[in-house]
Amino acid sequence: MTDVEMPSLEEFAEAARGLAPVIERTPIQASQHLSEVLGEEVILKLENLQRTGSFKVRGATHRLSRLTAEERSRGVVAASAGNHAQGVALAAQQLGIPATIYMPLGVPVPKLLATRGYGAEVVLEGATVEVGLRLAAEHAEREGAVLIHPFDHRDIIVGQGTLGLELLEQAPDVETIITGIGGGGLISGVAAAAKAKARAEGRDIRIIGVQAENAAAYPPSLEAGAPVSVTTQPTIADGILVARPGDLPFQLIHELVDEVVTVSDDDIARALLSLLERAKQVVEPAGAVGVAAILAGKVRAQGKTAVILSGGNIDPLLLQRVVSHGLAAAGRYMTIRIPLPDRPGQLVQVSELLAQTGANVIEVLHTRHGQGMQISEVVLQISVETRGEEHRTLVLEALRGGGFRPEIVPD
Structure with a gap:
């Protein structure tokens, strides 16, 4: 090195x-x-x-401010998923430099609109920033624009x-x-x-x-x-x-x-x-x-x-x-899936157990349709608010103690 x-x-x-x-x-x-x-x-x-x-506006502004008059006249080009794009676009607007920004397809709309709002020409192409960097480098070679790298300068x-x-x-x-x-x-x-x-x-x-x-x-x-x-x-x-x-x-x-x-x-x-x-x-x-x-x-x-x-x-x-x-990661929210026999009173029993533990029910889905279910079964999918990992464990243990088989649905 x-x-x-x-x-x-x-x-x-x-x-x-x-x-x-x-x-x-x-x-x-x-x-x-x-x-x-x-x-x-x-x-x-x-x-x-x-x-x-x-x-990002700090580095972009400093970089563009140090361009020569001849370099500014050629314009700048950059690639970014959002923050560098906005920094370059604003700096270029402030200094009166034409800017082209390559952004990946699927870029968040607020970042796209903000970049365009600062006056840059945005080209949506490629799935990643790496693709955009390659396209921006090719643009710089082809058009004579100055490539503004997001970090390596x-x-x-x-x-x-x-x-x-x-x-x-x-x-x-x-x-x-x-x-x-x-x-x-x-x-x-x-x-x-x-x-x-x-x-x-x-x-x-x-x-x-x-x-x-x-x-x-x-x-x-x-x-x-x-x-x-x-x-x-x-x-x-x-x-x-x-x-x-x-x-x-x-x-x-x-x-x-x-x-x-x-x-x-x-x-x-x-x-x-x-x-x-x-x-x-x-x-x-x-x-x-x-x-x-x-x-x-x-x-x-x-x-x-x-x-x-x-x-x-x-x-x-x-x-x-x-x-x-x-x-969910903090143990304060979970969605659980509970297979139930298809007979009256099951939802009431689950609700009573949740009430006893102090879990707050946010959403309930009760369906007879799903993979791996028996004809005599229904599935209860329920989202609850909990107070942390200990409380979440308490809720699951209470349901199991009541004879149910709760499974946490991955977030």
């Missing part, structure tokens, strides 16, 4: 000054709940309230790093920063900026990265000492669904990031629900992985800890599904 020239503290400060007229200085918020879970004081950096709904990394600088200005006593990792642009910039500032103050700061376990290319890459590609699986954290680390971010992360952990989709769903209920913050799955790591017991922070909520662009329909999934 070749040595990489670390961005300087002054480089980040200069970028921050340039971005000041465009971006929001997003607030921080204390979290008593997460502080109790972690055993250290925890604050949230609310980058979900940033313009365009994520940190020094200017992008420096722009994202202004978030770390801003955070330490707001909370100078932070000792640990936790944030998500996709390609690595955000955490590499934050780590470089935060560690440079901490060194200038004669102290150290820990940086912890979090990946979705279904798209975790960094643990094997760090072990190998070089970027490696992994086969990804679907994850609700589509904003960090990246199969291979960026070359430049990897070098910085290898040098500066202290630990990388992974979280499951269930962990992420629980985090989103917690942020909604406790912090009153709407956050997209990729932006909540740091909170997920704390709630899942994956991190052992040292001293005051900041968690970056990196984005809030979540499709309302996905939010609805995630909340349901999060309730």
Whole structure:
């Protein structure tokens, strides 16, 4: 691995000054709940309230602002499932640069409309961002446009790093920063900026990265000492669904990031629900992985800890599904399937048992149609609200004690 020239503290400060007229200085918020879970004081950096709904506008604006007049005249091209697209589109609009964005088919409608709303030409093609990146590179070659990579460029990394600088200005006593990792642009910039500032103050700061376990290319890459590609699986954290680390971010992360952990989709769903209920913050799955790591017991922070909520662009329909999934993962909601003999009084018995346990019935389906059923059977499918894992176990045991055979229906 070749040595990489670390961005300087002054480089980040200069970028921050340039971005000041465009971006929001997003607030921080204390979290008593997460502080109790972690055993250290925890604050949230609310980058979900940033313009365009994520940190991506920082890197995109810094990158585009450094283009020459000749490069600007050729226009820019990018590929993204949403956040980078919006960041590039807004930056291009602000600077008067023509922009073309390749987005995958099936991209959430709010992200598509927002990108077009900033004046970019959107091309819907391909099933993944990787396909879009290839098409964007071909477009750049064919049309002469400047390709704006979502994470593998020094200017992008420096722009994202202004978030770390801003955070330490707001909370100078932070000792640990936790944030998500996709390609690595955000955490590499934050780590470089935060560690440079901490060194200038004669102290150290820990940086912890979090990946979705279904798209975790960094643990094997760090072990190998070089970027490696992994086969990804679907994850609700589509904003960090990246199969291979960026070359430049990897070098910085290898040098500066202290630990990388992974979280499951269930962990992420629980985090989103917690942020909604406790912090009153709407956050997209990729932006909540740091909170997920704390709630899942994956991190052992040292001293005051900041968690970056990196984005809030979540499709309302996905939010609805995630909340349901999060309730189920937290033991607060379940759907159970109960085969019943086809005779009067069975539904009443089930209802009485549920009432005795204090479970709140949300929905009931009573049917005589289904696979594997006997002619003399019916199926009761019932959704109930519970108070956690212990209460859910109590409900199931009560039903079994009443002679029924409840099965939890997967979410």
